[in-house]
Amino acid sequence: MMEITTDDSLTRKNVAVLVAAQAVLGSQMPMIFVIGGLAGGMLTGNPCLATLPISLVVFGSMTTAPWLSALMQKRGRKVGFFIGAIGGALGALVSAYGLYLSSFSLLLFGSYLSGIYMSAQGFYRFAATDNASKEFRPKAIAYITAGGLIYAVLGPQLNKFVQDASVIPFLGTYVTVAGLNLIGMFLFLLLKFPQNTSSKSLKNNMQPPREYGALLRDPRILVSVVCGMVAYSLMNLVMTSTPLAVVGCGFTKNNANDVVSAHVVAMFLPSFITGQLITRFGVEKIISVGLVILACAGLTALSGAALTNFFLALILIGFGWNFSFIGATTMLTNSYAPHERGRVQGLNDAIVFGCVTIASLASGGLMNCSGGSVIEGWAAVNYAMTPFLLLAGTAILWLTVNKKRLI
Secondary structure, three states: OOOOOOOHHHHHHHHHHHHHHHHHHOOHHHHHHHHHHHHHHHHOOOHHHOOHHHHHHHHHHHHHHHHHHHHHHHHOHHHHHHHHHHHHHHHHHHHHHHHHHOOHHHHHHHHHHHHHHHHHHHOHHHHOOOOOOOOOHHHHHHHHHHOHHHHHHHHHHHHHHHOOOOOOOOHHHHHHHHHHHHHHHHHHHHOOOOOOHHHHHHHOOOOOOOOHHHHHHOHHHHHHHHHHHHHHHHHHHHHHHHHHHHHHOOOOHHHHHHHHHHHHHHHHOOHHHHHHHHHHHOHHHHHHHHHHHHHHHHHHHHOOOOHHHHHHHHHHHHHHHHHHHHHHHHHHHOOOOHHHHHHHHHHHHHHHHHHHHHHHHHHHHHHHHOOOOHHHHHHHHHHOOHHHHHHHHHHHHHHHHOHHHHO
C-alpha cells in the first residue's frame, strides 16, 4: 500500500490547531447531549420521543458524512470544517427559535443541522493522519481525541451557567452553542495542508478506489468499522439516557451535568497514553481491553441507582470508548490506500453514526417505555449492550486468530 511522503513537524502543528478546535467548538456536544433529551421531553407530550433531538443530531451527522468527506477530498479539510461550524451555529439558532416558539419540529430541525458540525468534528481525527507517518498516526489520533478533555470540563460546567439564563429553559444553552461555533471557526485559518495531496495521490495510483462492497470485504476495514460502530453506539446509548435516569432517580440537573462531565473527561483522559499503548501492545489488544471495560460499565450500572453508580458506570463507559474507538480508527487508517481516503472515511462515519442514530432512538424508548419505573428503564438500556459487545468481541477475536493468514 502506497505511502505519501510525510512531514510530522507539519502534522504536529495541525494537531495543535485541531486540539484547540476540539476544546472550543467541541464544548457544544456535551452541552447539547445534556439538555437535548430534557428539552425534547419538555416540548413533546410523548416521553418515548424525549431523546429524539439527540437522535436527529446523530442522524444529521450520518447523512452528511459521505458528501462532506467527498467534498474535503476535492476541496480540502478547511472547507469542510468551516461548513461544519456554520452548520453548528445555524442548528443552534434554529433550535433556540424552536424553544422560543415551543415548537418540537423546529427543535428537531435545528438538531439535524447541528449534526453537520458533529460530522465535521468526526473528521478532525482523520485530518491529523493525512500526512502523518505510520508510526505517528495512532499518537496523532490520540492527541486529537485528548483535546476533548478540555471541552469535557468546559461544556457541562458552562452549561450550568447558561441553561437557566433565560425564562425559557435551555434557550441560553443553544445561544451559547451558536457563539462557540462562530468564534471557534476562525481557528481553521491556522491549518496548513500540502496542496493537492489527494489529487497527486490519485494520479500516482493506477488502480481507482475500490467499490464500497470491496472495501467492506477487506477484513481489517470491516472489523474496524464494526468495533468503531459498537463502541460509539453503546457510549451514545448509555449517555443519551443518563440525564433522564439521573433526574428521574431524584437527583438534580446539576448532578446530571456533573455525571456527564465526568463521563466525557473519562472519554478523553486516556488519550495521552492510548497511542503509545497501541504502538507497544498492538491495536487488537487495546480494542479488546476497551470492550471489556464497556462490559464492566454495564455491570456497574445494573448494580444500583445511587449517584456513585452513575458516576462510576459513566466513567467506565468513557474509558472503554476511548480504547475501542481510537483503536478502531487507527486500524482503519492503516487499511486503505491514500486515494481511497475520502471514500473509506465517509463510508465508515456513515455506518458508525447510522448505528449511533439507532442507538440514541432506542435509548429513549428503552429508558421511558420499557418497564414501569426509571430504574427498570435504566436497566433495559444497560442490558441492551450485551449482544453488541458479543458482536465486536467476536469480530476482533476472529481477526486476531486469522491475522497472519490475512496479511
